[in-house]
Amino acid sequence: MKESIHAMSSIAIRPARRDDVASIISMLADDHLGRARERLEDPLPALYYKAFERVSEDPNIELVVAEEEGRVVGCLQLCILPGLSSQGASRGLIEDVRVASDRRSRGIGEQLVHWAVGEAKVRGCKLVELLTHQTRVDAQRFYERLGFARSHVGMTIRF
Amino acid sequence: MKESIHAMSSIAIRPARRDDVASIISMLADDHLGRARERLEDPLPALYYKAFERVSEDPNIELVVAEEEGRVVGCLQLCILPGLSSQGASRGLIEDVRVASDRRSRGIGEQLVHWAVGEAKVRGCKLVELLTHQTRVDAQRFYERLGFARSHVGMTIRF
Numbered sequence: 001m002k003e004s005i006h007a008m009s010s011i012a013i014r015p016a017r018r019d020d021v022a023s024i025i026s027m028l029a030d031d032h033l034g035r036a037r038e039r040l041e042d043p044l045p046a047l048y049y050k051a052f053e054r055v056s057e058d059p060n061i062e063l064v065v066a067e068e069e070g071r072v073v074g075c076l077q078l079c080i081l082p083g084l085s086s087q088g089a090s091r092g093l094i095e096d097v098r099v100a101s102d103r104r105s106r107g108i109g110e111q112l113v114h115w116a117v118g119e120a121k122v123r124g125c126k127l128v129e130l131l132t133h134q135t136r137v138d139a140q141r142f143y144e145r146l147g148f149a150r151s152h153v154g155m156t157i158r159f
Numbered sequence: 160m161k162e163s164i165h166a167m168s169s170i171a172i173r174p175a176r177r178d179d180v181a182s183i184i185s186m187l188a189d190d191h192l193g194r195a196r197e198r199l200e201d202p203l204p205a206l207y208y209k210a211f212e213r214v215s216e217d218p219n220i221e222l223v224v225a226e227e228e229g230r231v232v233g234c235l236q237l238c239i240l241p242g243l244s245s246q247g248a249s250r251g252l253i254e255d256v257r258v259a260s261d262r263r264s265r266g267i268g269e270q271l272v273h274w275a276v277g278e279a280k281v282r283g284c285k286l287v288e289l290l291t292h293q294t295r296v297d298a299q300r301f302y303e304r305l306g307f308a309r310s311h312v313g314m315t316i317r318f
Binding site: 021024025028034037038039045047048050051052054055058060061063077079081082083084085086087088089090091093095096117121126127128129130131132133134140143144146147148149150151152153154155156157158159 | 196197209211219220238250285286306308316
């Protein structure tokens with residue numbers, strides 16, 4: 001246990017800014033699923049900045065980054081979703097969790113998810129949910145370790 | 160095939176109104192998971208109406224009902240979620256799909272989901288996602304028939 005405590009990174013979790021967008025896309029593109037989906041070009045395509053504006057304007061969405069010694073090393077998006085079910089409790093939805101490949105296994109993802117669950121509680125949620133791709137077996141073990149249950153099937157349609 | 164065509168209900172899909180809330184909660188409460196979670200009382204607890212107000216005020220959430228001959232027989236909530244991934248495309252999230260127990264197998268759920276997928280496309284989504292509980296095997300088959308893939312694991316934490 002000592003080893004994992006020593007290995008914990010000292011990070012700050014803060015709202016993402018416009019000048020973090022390239023770092024975020026670079027993390028989103030850095031895996032077997034993201035590589036085919038993103039356009040990691042220089043300059044970054046304007047559609048990413050337009051999407052960042054939509055995210056920033058939505059009071060029910062919080063896009064945060066983990067910063068370590070001035071470098072963005074992780075990201076997470078939390079959506080707060082009002083709804084009628086579960087006695088009108090809002091739900092939290094976690095999306096797009098990523099940690100820079102050279103900064104993994106240091107507790108950064110854990111700190112991001114703990115932040116998101118805490119924030120969802122503060123904002124009145126009684127449930128936090130997420131979908132992880134069937135192939136992300138490590139991610140599923142990670143979330144189980146943090147108290148999430150594999151309770152649902154996540155279904156998607158792309159077009 | 161003719162039978163299923165003959166059995167299709169003629170319904171109207173429209174935004175939910177405040178006076179639909181009791182019908183919606185009654186459908187949400189009418190299954191093995193919802194029964195323990197909802198408070199189907201008369202009058203309905205005020206927290207449901209407060210949640211309805213939060214839903215109505217959120218431009219990225221559309222709560223709709225299926226109406227058949229003046230009666231609410233189905234419901235669905237669609238959330239449009241901006242985000243950076245997939246080249247800044249928004250995602251659609253479908254939640255709380257229900258059809259009144261005496262009106263099932265008539266295509267009402269299918270029409271609701273078709274509406275949601277079409278609306279998500281119009282609003283710029285390239286993906287629609289949803290979570291169904293592991294025990295809802297019929298629902299999983301239903302979504303597969305409509306083109307959804309069992310691509311993800313849906314994970315949840317309740318508190």
